[in-house]
Amino acid sequence: MKKLRYIFFGLLSTSLIITSCDSEDDLIEERLNETAVVEEDRVSGSADFTNYVALGNSLTAGFMDGALYNEGQMASFPNIIGQQMVSAGLTADFNQPDINSVNGFNSTFSNIGAGVIAGKTILDTSIPGPVPTFPGDLITAYTGDKSSLNNFGVPGARVASLITPGYGFPDVGNPYFSRFATDPSTTSILADALATNPTFYTLWIGSNDVLGYALAGGTGSDPLDAYSQAQFTADYSSIIGQLAATGSKGVVINVPPVLLIPFLRAVPYNAITLDQASADQLNTSLAGVNAALDAIVAFAGYDASDAARRKISYSEGPNPILVIDEELTDLGPFFDAITGVPGGLTPEQRAALMPYEQSRPLVEGELVLLSAGAVLGTEADGDDSDMTGPTPIGVAVPLGFDVFTGNLSGDQWYLTLAEQTAIVTARATYSGVIAGIAAATPGVEMYDIQPLFADIAGLTSAEATQLALSSAAISAADGDQGITYEGVNIAPDFSPSGIFSTDGVHPNPRGHAILANELINFINEKFGSNIPTVNTTVYRTVLFQ
Structure with missing residues (x-):
């Protein structure tokens, strides 16, 4: 891929x-x-x-x-x-x-408990995107004439x-006011x-x-x-x-x-840019998601229009980001209803559908936060060694789904x-x-x-x-x-x-x-x-x- x-x-x-x-x-x-x-x-x-x-x-x-x-x-x-x-x-x-600090204090990239104090961000033109500078400085009291x-x-x-x-x-209170x-x-x-x-x-x-x-x-x-x-x-x-x-x-x-x-x-809703081979590979691997959506419409009476907007289909060029939408109906009970029945899902297939119970591709007009740019495309399983793994976030795994805990945080990454x-x-x-x-x-x-x-x-x-x-x-x-x-x-x-x-x-x-x-x-x-x-x-x- x-x-x-x-x-x-x-x-x-x-x-x-x-x-x-x-x-x-x-x-x-x-x-x-x-x-x-x-x-x-x-x-x-x-x-x-x-x-x-x-x-x-x-x-x-x-x-x-x-x-x-x-x-x-x-x-x-x-x-x-x-x-x-x-x-x-x-x-x-x-x-x-x-403030008396060359780099200042950047709360987004700092981890005080781990001793990591980051400063202002600068533009890394090889990404391109912002990266923090080091070292930053903790916020200190103003010593001048208040x-x-x-x-x-x-x-x-x-x-x-x-x-x-x-x-x-x-x-x-607010440390930026407390200091002066x-x-x-x-x-x-x-x-x-x-x-x-x-x-x-x-x-x-x-x-x-x-x-x-x-x-x-x-x-x-x-x-x-x-x-x-x-x-x-x-x-x-x-x-x-x-x-x-x-x-x-x-x-x-x-x-x-x-x-x-x-x-x-800065990050468009259709930021997933693919070549045809990658698109074909993804469509093959995610075909089971679309099949399950069709199945709950046919056998569990689920709303067909809602199922249709959740389907995943990739093509060559820009594609919408796949996200968790916590306002969607949770399809878990519907997938459960067709598990183990003739023509339905196997237990293994049902388990694989967990990330897609409340997922959908973004639509034109929705806005993606810049902070999502650092997460998109990274491997949800944590193995970023070659960036070609099977779980790229926002592509194969919805943005906002934690594969280790099953927790959802999709809404924080975009604006409907x-x-x-x-x-x-x-x-x-x-x-x-x-x-x-x-x-x-x-x-x-x-x-x-x-x-x-x-x-x-x-x-x-x-x-x-x-x-x-x-x-x-x-x-x-x-x-x-x-x-x-x-x-x-x-x-x-x-x-x-x-x-x-x-x-x-x-x-x-x-x-x-x-x-x-x-x-x-x-x-x-x-x-x-x-x-x-x-x-x-x-x-x-x-x-x-």
């Missing part, structure tokens, strides 16, 4: 164009100096930039490549904006809770997190930010209230069931109300269309169409709440992030409408994938020309620089200031080997 392991990153395999980039941490300050445009007579317009504070989650913190690390923090969009405010003579230095911080971005934070006292409680909270046991993110007396702020929060469900493959509660529109409204109103009470002005950012991130796009609808509905609902609160609060302007996503993703206006995006995003959806920014083509992925980092969720340094410029232009337009933008081309895209 054809080797299967490294065939699942369809998007990247066609887009990788190796370009030179420089990732040395000691060049960050030099880059910032290169991009700063110092001009006379800078004005803040109707805003006061004396103390700019950024509130939010990992996007605000500069988390990228699966970790919070030095270069990512330095390239965060709030830090870029803050530095440009400094260059314009509008504020004091922009201070961040420095009272003078400007960046209050906390990876993992949700809307409610900003106003939760004790959110950084040692050992049980004034009192981790009692204070909240917003309380610490307000204590610095902000005069201007950016607030980008709400993404994780949708993203958590998406990154878990739709497991758990529907986002709106877990966090109702009423509670979201109350919590977001509280945050804006407390900020407005200080007399400060600011920019809020709505929830981006998370279904467009490469974490959900129904789960995507739940995500679209929640994102549109939360963004609508943000827009309404911003419009009703003097001194608050909302930056719509959706047009940038729609444009770079290459959506058509019909696709943008289907995703319930804003009218501005629908207008920006031109159907051409990628954008040209400052003369450079930018792709919607984590290739060397992409805007995302290797975790497939967060922007890379150039992505942050582009976002910073867009926000600077928005601030200048809304508040009559003239903060200078940066040259985004000096910021790198992804790190690779």
Whole structure:
């Protein structure tokens, strides 16, 4: 059988164009100096930039490549904006809770108990896909002046997190907040930010209230069931109300269309690429599954249409991934019913059908998580010595079936169409709440992030409408994938020309620089200031080997 392991990153395999980039941490300050445009007579317009504070989650913190690390923090969009405010003579230095780690801590690839501490991921162009760097560093306490911080971005934070006292409680709270909270046991993110007396702020929060469900493959509660529109409204109103009470002005950012991130796009639903010989071999070995499905229809009265969508048939070229779907009817009792009867299954045949009691091929439109890419094609029996064994995951054995225990975990690897609808509905609902609160609060302007996503993703206006995006995003959806920014083509992925980092969720340094410029232009337009933008081309895209 054809080797299967490294065939699942369809998007990247066609887009990788190796370009030179420089990732040395000691060049960050030099880059910032290169991009700063110092001009006379800078004005803040109707805003006061004396103390700019950024509130939010990992996007605000500069988390990228699966970790919070030095270069990512330095390239965060709030830090870029803050530095440009400094260059314009509008504020004091922009201070961040420095992590002091070259590689950071990557929870996905670390095993603390085994002493394996991984750091940021980089792009391995031979796969192609992300691989961790070593050594990483455990999260340590911030030792600087906590009272003078400007960046209050906390990876993992949700809307409610900003106003939760004790959110950084040692050992049980969020370690990224615990490390710089004034009192981790009692204070909240917003309380610490307000204590610095902000005069201007950016607030980008709400993404994780949708993203958590998406990154878990739709497991758990529907986002709106877990966090109702009423509670979201109350919590977001509280945050804006407390900020407005200080007399400060600011920019809020709505929830981006998370279904467009490469974490959900890099692995296509039909990632099983086969030659004809491999397809024929698989069809022969799995013929018993299809025969058993026909048998339970004929002899046990099972629904024929449901049995048909579970059948497995491979051909030359791309094929759908075979997955466990825990929402399917368990066929175990039906297989049992035709076991040992004339013309039915033998006990041995029945035992071999265990992996297929709740399995089916994916269908077009379903989204596969990037994390599945590291599992697809590996041998379910654990013998990956030559990658030609009889149990490749997602091919002969359904993705999400444990051959040793029989446990099922299929739903965590992909998003069904129904789960995507739940995500679209929640994102549109939360963004609508943000827009309404911003419009009703003097001194608050909302930056719509959706047009940038729609444009770079290459959506058509019909696709943008289907995703319930804003009218501005629908207008920006031109159907051409990628954008040209400052003369450079930018792709919607984590290739060397992409805007995302290797975790497939967060922007890379150039992505942050582009976002910073867009926000600077928005601030200048809304508040009559003239903060200078940066040259985004000096910021790198992804790190690779």
